[in-house]
Amino acid sequence: MIESIQQFDVELFLKIHRGLSNSFFDWLMPLMRNRFFWSPLYLFIIVFCIKQYKKQGYYIIGMVLFTFAMGDLIASRVVKPWVSRVRPCNDMSLANDIIHRVPCGSGLSFPSAHATNHFAIAVFLICVFYSRWKPILPIGLFWAFIISFAQVYVGVHYPVDVTTGALLGITIGIICSRIFKKLQPDF
Template sequence: MLNALLDLDRQLFRFINTDCTNAFFDWIMPLMRNPKFWIPLYIFIIGFCIWKYLKQGAILILMLCLAVGFADFTSASLVKKQVQRLRPCRDPVTTATVISRVPCGTGYSFPSTHATDHFAIAIFLSCLFYRRWKWVAPALVVWAATVCFAQIYVGVHFPLDITCGAIYGSLVGWLFAVGFKKWQPGFRA
């Protein structure tokens, strides 16, 4: 059963990485997965939260950073080292056909830390702001999913890496949002 799942994962990877190839994706997807590309968004989130919510906004940003730090550390330093799944660009089954649009990366593949981190951000902020701004949650999930899709498209992660990273990151984001609400019961977005 595990082999069948891994075969399906490789087929879906091949579809996204190879069959979906087009000039626009070749240009935009390497940008979408690059954390530096999103610096203006991160600055906006920090500035908005502090401007709008003052001390509670600073605590919110602190909790968001803790959520991402926890998600990143546990994903990259604990789970990846235990699972040790090779990246598509190093996997003997896919390495000959993978289209590498960015350098392969040095670490293991499962779970995707990009997916873990971005879904932790998306779900944390969605849990805090969905009542006031209904559009925030879908926008953040689409943003995180786009970053995740880009990871597959450029050839550095399998879909299963992304899916599990997104689920784990969502759980971390939700738990830290619950913690923030308990710590700051008067917070109203």
Template sequence: MPDFLLNFDRHLFYFINHDLSNTFFDWLMPLMRNPKFWVQLYLFIITFCIWRYRKQGAILVVFLALAVGFADYSSASIIKPNISRLRPCRDPITAQTDISRVACGTGYSFPSTHATDHFAIAAFLSFIFFKRWRWVLPATVLWAAIICFAQVYVGVHYPLDVTGGAIYGSLVGVMFAVGFRKVVPGFTA
């Protein structure tokens, strides 16, 4: 990665991690990245899809799970080890000033797997439901973006990590949504 981009990323990280510090974010952002906080929403989405669309809904849930599984595995097990970017809390330059609000975590930083997974979900659901419910796109993107922001705020990812994860996750989500549309061509939300 070019030096100017690394420096920009570190400065933006510092701005989010330090300059935006406040007690409300200190309370909220660790929650936003915690699976216990948002798992109920995803269970509701799964239940709603199966209840509302029956067999097609079950197939939709399978494709959504495949999208998240593929995004998660490829991000964490293939891309991260090959890029090997240190997390801000482990980077010798940023670790000196990083405000760690959660445990640093193991593994590498780029791309953020949280960002990849949540944007895969957002893109998948938006692609499938946008024609019927236009609000799904801004709602899912906002939800995923808040989780991405939380990753930077708590000190475990750089802004480019979550941006890369968001782009990659969106591509995966759309790819699996297109696959779902091919398997269930008559699906109407």
């Protein structure tokens, strides 16, 4: 069973990583996974929350940071060392199939911390703001998805890594939003 899942994962990885290869994605996807590219969005969220919601805005930002920290801690410090899956770009059996679009790094692959963190933040923000602004649902999910997809496209994660990271992130985002709502029932 595990071997058939791994085989499917490798085949799907190659269909995305090599099969969808084109010059536009080669330019776009490394940007999508770069934390500095998204800095204006993060700054906007901070300024918006503080300006729009004053003291509660600080609580929102604090919970976003807590959500990020929980996602990163669980994915990077708990699950990755336990599973110890090698990144596809470091997998010697795929050495001839990898297109090096970004530096691979020496970290582990499962689950994707990028996927975990961004889905956690997106779902937290969706749960907090959905009743006030419905478009946050598709925008937030697309944002987390494109970052996760980019991880596979550039060759640093398998599809199962990002899917599991997304599910873990969604769970963390929901839990953190419930904590926030208990601490801030008036929001």
